Amino acid sequence: MIQSVGYAAKSVAASLERFEFERRDVRPDDVVVEIAYSGICHSDIHQVRDEWGGAIFPMVPGHEIVGYVTAVGSAVTKFKVGDLAGVGVMVDSCKVCSNCEADEEAYCEKGFVGTYNSKDYEGVLTRGGYSNNIVVAERYVHTISKKLEPKLAAVAPLLCAGITTYSPLRHWKIGPGKKVGIVGLGGLGHMGLKFAHSFGAHVVLFTTSAGKEADALRLGADEVVISKDAEAMAKYKGSLDFILDCVSAPHDINLYLSLLRLDGTVCLVGLPETPMEVASFSTVVNRRSLAGSMIGGMKETQEMLDYCAENDIVSEIELTTVGELDTAYDRVVKSDVKYRFVIDMKSLNA
Structure with a gap:
């Protein structure tokens, strides 16, 4: 198992706090991403506060993830160690329904597996990007152009917003x-x-x-x-x-x-x-x-990232740290951010 550390909500009323956990060993089609930045989406707040129902605790939020590849499985072809990579709202889908076959995995008939607060098809709880790393099958990992690297923190919200x-x-x-x-x-x-x-x-x-x-x-x-x-x-x-x-x-x-x-x-x-x-x-x-409308499928999300690279489009952001999550959440609810908070994950080690 891969050792991980992040920030988790342990109940509806609790502040997010440091949390150690394990991610799966690398499978042949897996990519391991060391997370550099993770965006804060309003849906993180909805789910941490169980405003939509169905919250599973302890919950490590975060589905706007960018970072660098640190390991790949034996069958991976798109990525090598050191590459930029991004992970968005989903980490799996059935792959065989008509919607998945049409590159519309967001509308998977079986229901896609969310990056966090979701159980994969083996019943294992997924944990998101407010953490130091993530292990995801190659199909659900996106390439990020080197053109975007100077603005990498501002790329993170592209994976959802x-x-x-x-x-x-x-x-x-x-x-x-x-x-x-x-x-x-x-x-x-x-x-x-x-x-x-x-x-x-x-x-x-x-x-x-x-x-x-x-x-x-x-x-x-x-x-x-x-x-x-x-x-x-x-x-x-x-x-x-x-x-x-x-x-x-x-x-x-x-x-x-x-x-x-x-x-x-x-x-x-x-x-x-x-x-x-x-x-x-x-x-x-x-x-x-x-x-x-929900998010797009994997093909369309990659198309969007490539479009942003060619047209110099990124999010308007404010950087924050894991120690300031409560303040950031409160400001998001008050619409007091221009226009997306992004967590610098180096702050995990501060």
Whole structure:
């Protein structure tokens, strides 16, 4: 077994604390990654605090992982020791269902194995990236271009926030001639804004925070709307082709459905812990659609990482340490971070 150390939540009410555990021995198709940086996703907080239910403790969170390969199994072909590598939200899937065969492992019919707070198909609890290392089958490990190495900490959130926004924008064919709304300028929203702008769409950023207007414009918004301003919102009624809703707090989805033109779609990627109420007329008028999207599959996630390398796209981050996790979590909940915390895993040894 491989000795590991990380930070874990041992119960719903507890602060994360140092935790020693073991990872499996290297199998022929495994890659061992020494973790350099691990992003803090809002879903880490939801799961540590059991806001979605199903939490398994002790829980080592983290699914935005970048680092360096330290060992490979005998059958591995994509990686060698010293390579940059990334691990995202999943570490296994059934590989044989129609969705897996279509490179859509995120929608595995058996259910993919999450990087943490999940049990693999042998019943072993997975533990995530708030740790010094991780052992993952090669299929679920991503290559990272050397072009991104100088900004490696800012690459980590691409493994969740990046692909979570890239995938629906590609699926709904966002590009020139499309008018797109991005709701929320946080960890997800700022990446959705960067991608939609890079794809050539006209992008309208909706935020409750007047203080974020300048940042939104800097990151690629063509227009910024304060969503608490009813008069300002009314001007966009029936005008947008697509809206990517990145907000994880409860909010009125009907307001955004009203902004869609004929056959427009609101796609949810934020995950509030309470159900939303959708009024019937919010969808039947203008034949509007309300949809959702998860992360992408392995092929699409690699495509996204390669696109980011070629177009110099990374996340906007604040570095933090394992000793500051409680503060970081509280600030994420308050939307007081620009725009993603990333843990420097060297702090494990401090």
